[in-house]
Amino acid sequence: MKIDLLTDPAGMVPYCTDWRGRFTGQPIAIAFPKSTAEVHAVVRACRAHRIPIVTQGGNTGLSGGATPDSSASQLLLNLSKLNHIRSIDLENATITVEAGATLEQVQQQAKARGLLFPVDLTARGSATIGGLLATNAGGTAVIRYGNARRQCLGLEVVTASGEIWSGLRGLRKDNTGYDLRDLYIGSEGTLGVITAAVLALEPAPKGLCTAWVEVETISKAIALLQETKQQLGSLLTAFELMSPTALAPVLEYFPEQAGPLRNERFSKNTPLQSGPYFVLIESSSQVSQAHAQEGLEQSLAKGLEQELVLDASTAQSLAQAESFWHLREQITMAAAEDGPQIKLDVALPISRIDDFCKEMSQALEQALPGVRLSNFGHLGDGNLHFNLAAPKEWLTGLPRIERHAKAKGFVEEHEPSLRRLVHDAVMSRGGSISAEHGLGQLRRDEAAHYKSPVELALMRSIKQALDPMGLFNPGKVL
């Protein structure tokens, strides 16, 4: 067995920094196994020599979970070449894929057969199935289809004992003992290496309706969410909130992407300074286009009637629907033009979101006048990407490189205190400090700060039980 191995420091560079550029490490080497047998051999060799293993998929994670430390003592196990589609069972509506297959690959395989793999997120072209499962990724369709966990029926894992657990079952029901599958899912590479998975596919929708909606406040957006859930039930497949400050950088840096914002309400000179909130709603039906449209149009009509909605338009073509989504997906890239931000990924009970946002907008302004809250995300799941950017006046007029240095300084100086301020408010409302991005190395200490000693002890005893040597991804999660 000859496993592809990269040891040249220059060649390793692209794999050693996380997607956001926040963490950089230095492994001994990078292994690129092409089969489960090769992963198995690597794990056994590392185990024998006590070399810690950091598993990496598409390297699109946002919490540094797939970046090695800088000790040059860890092996980076990149699974991008372990990427075969092993089989598709149409009658069972399942696909068995290797961990390095990308999300887009799986989506396309399903689509070509009239089926749907419903997990979706912007990094679909690079993000791998292994990474999506290791982090229990979320995305835009969680309100209807759940996180990545829900679409996974079975796993194949190389364990810390150097064995292969063959749990590749394509079953909707199996109550024969402890839920090992869900334990590996979301464990961010700290308990074993996911090498393959059986994923459930859904019937493809026959109809789709996408609406771009303006609302005055978050509280009205939440009332509209309730109305839409009542009207649409399982036809509601996305409910995304965007604050004006989240969209402003898109208008500023990518004005050609403005899509639904290209109207008189948003002149170039006053791009969303204090404007309304925006909501992207998608309904889809496996029965018909009429089903998808009817319910959504009814709830928007009700929303207008009840003065929850300022304005709403439904996409008249697939291209227009895509332009709505494109605007939503550009938020992160546009924000990056202003340099680093303090990135938070919080979840709250939906009933606590409004008072949380109200408290935060005051408290943040008080803590650092001018700080910009870019608040957007999956309102339907109670999940907000609650990002904080340096005050605009700190950056205005500066060339890109200086803007970024200034923004970096802002993060370094203010992250600890502002993050604590937001997370305290989240936790006091029964929320979560990581809704879908995981802990990795970015939020490990923050989680340890907030979790109860009982919960931490339970997690540690599981780590100890399944990876007693601490072979997998040390320094992450726990």
Next chain:
Amino acid sequence: MKIDLLTDPAGMVPYCTDWRGRFTGQPIAIAFPKSTAEVHAVVRACRAHRIPIVTQGGNTGLSGGATPDSSASQLLLNLSKLNHIRSIDLENATITVEAGATLEQVQQQAKARGLLFPVDLTARGSATIGGLLATNAGGTAVIRYGNARRQCLGLEVVTASGEIWSGLRGLRKDNTGYDLRDLYIGSEGTLGVITAAVLALEPAPKGLCTAWVEVETISKAIALLQETKQQLGSLLTAFELMSPTALAPVLEYFPEQAGPLRNERFSKNTPLQSGPYFVLIESSSQVSQAHAQEGLEQSLAKGLEQELVLDASTAQSLAQAESFWHLREQITMAAAEDGPQIKLDVALPISRIDDFCKEMSQALEQALPGVRLSNFGHLGDGNLHFNLAAPKEWLTGLPRIERHAKAKGFVEEHEPSLRRLVHDAVMSRGGSISAEHGLGQLRRDEAAHYKSPVELALMRSIKQALDPMGLFNPGKVL
């Protein structure tokens, strides 16, 4: 603190035998705690004195998981008095309930507020939320809403270390470490005591359509399932299969319950000897009655056209729909009139069900001529209750008590070999020997026989990590 305790042997009797009457045990005493604090105190006391704890909810489990052994050395911890609804958050669509609340209680609380708790099964009036979660119960709506696990957002658990883990989060998303929740769910009381849960509620359906369908063969039932899934997507909320032999005892013993079977096709004299299979299909829509009806009628029309369906009728009233369901729900009670059966609860990839059933009907007849296969269950999930009854001619003409003795003898003599025959066929097709009933004590050894050493070792290391003293439910699952 004064905890209700039962020690009188006569008083304890009703709690010491499982629902099916297959297992009987003898505890030291039965504790009836009324609060988490009382559970906590009981666990600490048992821990101090090394007294094993068997937790019991409504005692409706089918695998003997909640029945103590006969050593008179275990404490039976009955949670039926720990049954408060702690809170309901309408905006978040969640309910926080204690473990002893019944399924029906929770369904009613949801219904009174225009919401739905979608887990449903025949034992709803007695089965408790704690028991449903401990066994990850299934039921009739899994095809749309998943097992009990999927509706559970958070847990409160008294752990084996004698502490309370407060994981009562009402969040749709939370990626902050190992999935403790799903580990306790389905662990059948062997890792801790679930004392409360946060459950997700769904919008109540505005329309419902129930159909009773005759099909010639299982393979046609599966083709109809595919057609119905394509047509209905998420509106498909039940797809139940019933073999003629499963329905025959209902016609024999409860003829007044025959409901949709009350027609010329089934005379009293030839009740389903070799007749067709039956399918109960339910669609429901949160948008409208028309939505629920349209898709189902379309797929039935297509089914007739493609000669998948022999005959179909949709319920014209709620009462008629209930009579369809009633017939389905009477199968187990009617079968019990003939005395004990060999009860199997298997899951298969849907693509393997037809050849499995074909092989089994031959192999069983060969193994024991005349043995009656009562095959029914949740075809939409790939889950069949594959029960084997003594040949009818062994029982005909016998009074009830002798019939039962004869049937009991049949089970005792033939269970080991016939069960092995069926389970071998299930496992060779990537199936499961317990789809929704769990392992308990009934299927523990069977699971150990089929699971790989790797998987068993992983399960044992988790048990060792979370319950090192073996305090909880020894002899079950592992």
